[in-house]
Amino acid sequence: MALRHISSLALMAILTLYLAGTAGSALAAIEVRTFDDPVMEQRFDDLSATLRCPKCENQAIGDSNSPIAADMRERVYQQLQEGRSDKEIIDFMVQRFGDYVLYNPRLEGRTLLLWGLPGALVLVGALVVAVLIRSRRNARAGELSDEERRRLDALIEMDDMAGERHSHKEGK
């Protein structure tokens, strides 16, 4: 048991190292930018991580080597240097590439279902649990009527008899 534990730990360590290595090489392919202001650098990193590359479907522009992602990073950088706000930069991208580039869709009429569904599902779940608990409580409270008890006894008796006959056969 302990041995298995150790080997799975080792495997995890190897995987982590491997992933760290590939992440490093992916970063190396993306250009280096210099920022005078660490706050601006942070904003650049955040924008690169929240804007989605329109070409590559499931990568942020900060993670992608596609030419359009490089162009978009360049625009983000330029606009940050020009002193534009995050919202202005995001609007600029949405105007050209659509809502698709937003990893965080905006809350508006069209996206109401998207944002509202998780909450609605939790509510429905809570409702189902409440109904189940209540019905179980009612079932426990309800006693059998005399008629029901007679039927139950008869059923048990029949079952016992059947069981005895069965065990006789087995015994032979």
Add this chain to the structure above:
Amino acid sequence: MKRRLMLLLPLLVFLVLGVLLFRGLSINPSERDSALIARDFPAFELSTLSEPQRIVDQGLFKGKVTLVNVWGSWCPTCRQEMPQLLALAKQGVRLVGVDYKEEGATEEERRRKGENFLRQFGNPFEVNVFDPEGTLGFDLGVYGAPESFLVDADGVIRYHHTGYITAEDVRRVILPEVEKWR
């Protein structure tokens, strides 16, 4: 009876989810609508490919329905698209090309590559806008050539096509759209 129906509820939820997710499988994410539909063609000021001195702008699209095709000599699918574009031009559709992000050290070299491409594969375009830095392409939201935009006579973008136009696309979508906005 009511209890029995309640037992069917999970099955119902499962079916609804199943239909929803199954539909999701058949949606192609690259076929999403352009953000520029029903908006004015973006403003630009660029030279044409053949005449470096001639500067054109969005006024190019006033007065006639135009199919704007974004291409580049570096783009193999643009070659495959040329026969369809030539056929469209033959049928009287006005085409304007955007020579997008030609690679090369000097401007001359970039222009030469574009012109060689047209010489080799045909030139269905009334004029080609030379966009070496991809600035117009960026404003059009182009993320990979070829892409085509149908612009109406008022300079408003009406239809967007990602990827290359097949002969079937010409028949099924492009020509009807051209007719619709004429």
